Amino acid sequence: MSGRTAIEKNGTMTGSSEFQLAQPPEDGISSVQFSPSSSQFLLVSSWDTSVRLYDVSGNSQRLKYTHSAPVLDCAFSDSTHSWSGGLDNQLKTHDLNTDQGSVVGSHEAPVRCVEFCPEVNVLVTGSWDMSVRLWDPRTPCNAGTFTQPDKVYTLSVAGDRLIVGTAGRRVLVWDLRNMGYVQQRRESSLKYQTRCIRAFPNKQGFVLSSIEGRVAVEYLDPSLEVQKKKYAFKCHRLKENGIEQVYPVNAISFHGLHNTFATGGSDGFVNIWDPFNKKRLCQFHRYPTSVASLSFSVCGSLLAIAASYMQEQGDISHASDNVFIRQVTDAETKPK
Amino acid sequence: IFQNVFAFVGHEEVPGSHLEWNAGGQADVGTGKNAGTSIREAEERRETTEGASSRAAEEVHNRLIFTAGFGNRVWVNPSQRGGSGFNQSSHAPSPNWSRSGGSASREIRSQDFSFSSQNRFSALETHNGYDRNSSSGFDRNSSSGFDRNSSSGFDRNSSSGFDRNADSSQEETAKHVDAIQNDMEAWQTSGQWPFSCYSVLNGQISGFVELSPEELRLEYYGGRASGDTQAYVSSVQQLLNQWRSRVQELQSINSFSYSSLVSELSKAGSAAAPLGFGSSGFGYVTPGFGATGSGSSDFGSATPGFGTTASSSSAGFGGTGLASSSFSFASSPSNPAQTGFGGLSQPSSGFGNPPPSASSFSFALSEVKPNPGGFGSSSFSFKANAGDQGSGFGSNVTTGFGASPANITAADSGGVFSARTELNDEELKEFSAKRFTLGRIPLRPPPADLLMV
Numbered sequence: 001m002s003g004r005t006a007i008e009k010n011g012t013m014t015g016s017s018e019f020q021l022a023q024p025p026e027d028g029i030s031s032v033q034f035s036p037s038s039s040q041f042l043l044v045s046s047w048d049t050s051v052r053l054y055d056v057s058g059n060s061q062r063l064k065y066t067h068s069a070p071v072l073d074c075a076f077s078d079s080t081h082s083w084s085g086g087l088d089n090q091l092k093t094h095d096l097n098t099d100q101g102s103v104v105g106s107h108e109a110p111v112r113c114v115e116f117c118p119e120v121n122v123l124v125t126g127s128w129d130m131s132v133r134l135w136d137p138r139t140p141c142n143a144g145t146f147t148q149p150d151k152v153y154t155l156s157v158a159g160d161r162l163i164v165g166t167a168g169r170r171v172l173v174w175d176l177r178n179m180g181y182v183q184q185r186r187e188s189s190l191k192y193q194t195r196c197i198r199a200f201p202n203k204q205g206f207v208l209s210s211i212e213g214r215v216a217v218e219y220l221d222p223s224l225e226v227q228k229k230k231y232a233f234k235c236h237r238l239k240e241n242g243i244e245q246v247y248p249v250n251a252i253s254f255h256g257l258h259n260t261f262a263t264g265g266s267d268g269f270v271n272i273w274d275p276f277n278k279k280r281l282c283q284f285h286r287y288p289t290s291v292a293s294l295s296f297s298v299c300g301s302l303l304a305i306a307a308s309y310m311q312e313q314g315d316i317s318h319a320s321d322n323v324f325i326r327q328v329t330d331a332e333t334k335p336k
Numbered sequence: 337i338f339q340n341v342f343a344f345v346g347h348e349e350v351p352g353s354h355l356e357w358n359a360g361g362q363a364d365v366g367t368g369k370n371a372g373t374s375i376r377e378a379e380e381r382r383e384t385t386e387g388a389s390s391r392a393a394e395e396v397h398n399r400l401i402f403t404a405g406f407g408n409r410v411w412v413n414p415s416q417r418g419g420s421g422f423n424q425s426s427h428a429p430s431p432n433w434s435r436s437g438g439s440a441s442r443e444i445r446s447q448d449f450s451f452s453s454q455n456r457f458s459a460l461e462t463h464n465g466y467d468r469n470s471s472s473g474f475d476r477n478s479s480s481g482f483d484r485n486s487s488s489g490f491d492r493n494s495s496s497g498f499d500r501n502a503d504s505s506q507e508e509t510a511k512h513v514d515a516i517q518n519d520m521e522a523w524q525t526s527g528q529w530p531f532s533c534y535s536v537l538n539g540q541i542s543g544f545v546e547l548s549p550e551e552l553r554l555e556y557y558g559g560r561a562s563g564d565t566q567a568y569v570s571s572v573q574q575l576l577n578q579w580r581s582r583v584q585e586l587q588s589i590n591s592f593s594y595s596s597l598v599s600e601l602s603k604a605g606s607a608a609a610p611l612g613f614g615s616s617g618f619g620y621v622t623p624g625f626g627a628t629g630s631g632s633s634d635f636g637s638a639t640p641g642f643g644t645t646a647s648s649s650s651a652g653f654g655g656t657g658l659a660s661s662s663f664s665f666a667s668s669p670s671n672p673a674q675t676g677f678g679g680l681s682q683p684s685s686g687f688g689n690p691p692p693s694a695s696s697f698s699f700a701l702s703e704v705k706p707n708p709g710g711f712g713s714s715s716f717s718f719k720a721n722a723g724d725q726g727s728g729f730g731s732n733v734t735t736g737f738g739a740s741p742a743n744i745t746a747a748d749s750g751g752v753f754s755a756r757t758e759l760n761d762e763e764l765k766e767f768s769a770k771r772f773t774l775g776r777i778p779l780r781p782p783p784a785d786l787l788m789v
Contacts, residue, residue: 248529
């Protein structure tokens with residue numbers, strides 16, 4: 001497996017199934033994304049203003065480009081094109097073969113999320129300017145601006161639908177083929193700020209996490225019988241001195257085949273959940289600092305874990321920011 | 337009474353551990369292994385939690401079980417009914433809001449989406465919303481896993497309330513008051529992120545500033561780049577003080593002030609009243625709303641309608657015009673995204689592992705990372721020590737900081753909002769203004785009539 005080759009090369013071994021990426025970014029990691037077609041390539045965006053492409057099998061950094069400010073999210077539109085946006089308010093694209101890039105457009109405030117919708121072939125950005133913008137990756141150019149009720153904190157694509165999570169616990173579902181009006185307006189089932197939303201690969205619903213150590217599993221079908229199935233559970237909490245400490249759940253990533261999902265929190269743990277049987281499948285060792293982002297490879301055999309201090313406690317000394325690549329097994333990710 | 341087999345505790349790796357969750361209305365009361373033993377127990381359980389299944393399903397559907405919880409409120413654009421991907425069958429595609437016990441095949445009318453007080457709060461009389469007391473059998477100490485103890489809104493959909501009838505409105509109130517108090521207590525001691533909205537019933541409680549960790553970090557980087565972290569530190573400190581006083585105010589909520597909270601929420605007529613959403617029409621009222629202001633499908637158009645206020649967000653991330661307690665970090669109107677980021681290459685404050693500097697703060701009670709400068713170098717903690725509800729703590733930390741709160745006492749005026757007469761001129765001026773002035777943000781809640789911007 002690719003992981004083992006990497007260990008023999010220049011990776012730092014942290015266990016037989018896991019290694020650290022060489023040449024990680026020099027500041028906080030905001031997002032990790034595996035390529036849609038290959039487990040070999042990983043895109044990493046960072047507060048050091050860079051977006052880097054790594055060859056995971058060889059554990060080497062293949063290329064790097066920068067924005068003029070920290071980058072908050074990145075995505076592949078296909079195996080050779082990356083998209084990224086951040087505090088410079090700009091959306092950039094980069095051709096990973098030719099190492100050429102350009103600014104495609106901008107928002108009025110920082111770009112918080114960048115996602116690609118393969119079904120509709122459109123790139124989506126969400127921003128603190130309370131809008132979602134669509135972009136045509138071919139030209140590339142702007143394909144519309146759509147106001148949201150509040151700052152966009154997270155978004156996810158389910159087939160041809162877009163799920164947007166904003167401040168104020170709002171959740172909106174849009175039809176990317178028809179953006180004339182919102183398809184659904186909802187509120188999060190959770191009481192506190194929405195941290196992350198990810199859609200199920202089977203497009204039946206989504207998982208939503210909050211800053212309060214809790215995750216909700218929700219369904220898109222608004223019919224009563226289906227809505228009854230939704231539920232929420234506590235996670236990423238630790239007892240310290242008899243008092244429960246509550247951590248934000250920052251990251252969610254779905255295993256493409258099994259429809260199980262991993263969550264990562266500021267407690268430094270990664271858990272893998274089976275939403276259908278409502279079980280926790282696995283928990284890995286504790287990472288040195290907060291887990292900021294997670295990405296399963298498309299084949300489902302690797303999980304990229306960005307352990308990156310998120311400044312929840314201001315400026316303190318903390319473990320360095322790193323990306324861990326972990327081999328995952330069926331036992332850890334498959335429903336029983 | 338309610339005993340549940342809950343095998344999962346703590347954080348050890350328990351591959352395949354079976355966790356139970358009885359979602360509302362479902363028939364499986366327990367695992368297979370319970371079925372044989374203790375049938376009586378199972379029957380008791382079934383009665384309390386499965387009351388619904390033993391009654392007519394019709395009755396269940398006709399009750400407003402889903403209006404009490406914000407979790408199941410899904411507004412579906414009626415124009416989607418025809419050709420969307422959902423199976424929008426004869427069964428009403430959205431929860432049945434009407435109390436008339438209407439049949440499932442009723443046409444959806446716009447008032448069904450109005451979330452008017454008539455529909456929403458009548459639900460409180462019939463349903464046991466919060467089920468915090470059903471903790472028996474659950475390990476309250478487990479800090480993860482699927483459990484009934486969650487105080488998420490979803491619990492309101494639990495079936496345990498079905499067998500209750502009216503006249504539990506007092507109980508309802510007591511339960512909600514209890515829930516709010518517990519939430520506030522937990523919020524102060526758990527190190528939980530303080531800059532979050534908080535929602536109870538169907539509305540968001542005012543007085544909370546919402547910032548994501550990235551937004552806060554942006555402010556910090558801006559301050560660091562411009563060389564002035566002190567302004568950042570003071571701003572955060574002020575936000576924390578506001579948060580703390582709001583939390584403590586809610587913690588001392590009693591049945592009376594709770595009722596006025598509820599009536600304020602219902603008066604505003606929309607779920608997110610305290611945030612002014614109702615006024616923008618962005619709520620649940622007009623099915624056709626989506627066509628009016630929410631988006632533009634013109635290719636190339638770049639101006640968000642609602643978001644034109646976004647340009648002001650360049651001066652801060654206070655959630656412009658939304659929360660009554662919006663807050664702007666910026667002391668100057670420059671765009672923070674551009675403030676000094678070119679200077680990110682500055683060597684010393686560096687990347688990756690900056691030395692602990694002046695602006696560390698800790699959510700956690702225990703390990704505040706050792707800061708040799710002590711309080712003088714502006715470390716501050718989000719947690720109130722147990723038994724020290726903010727007074728001594730507050731005085732320690734505010735020493736040396738600029739803005740000291742004018743009046744932190746959680747004056748319970750019997751309601752959530754202050755009467756106009758209670759506020760001084762400066763506070764009234766701040767509330768009347770479009771945006772707060774940094775350093776002059778009132779710590780007391782606004783009068784209800786100044787909520788809408």
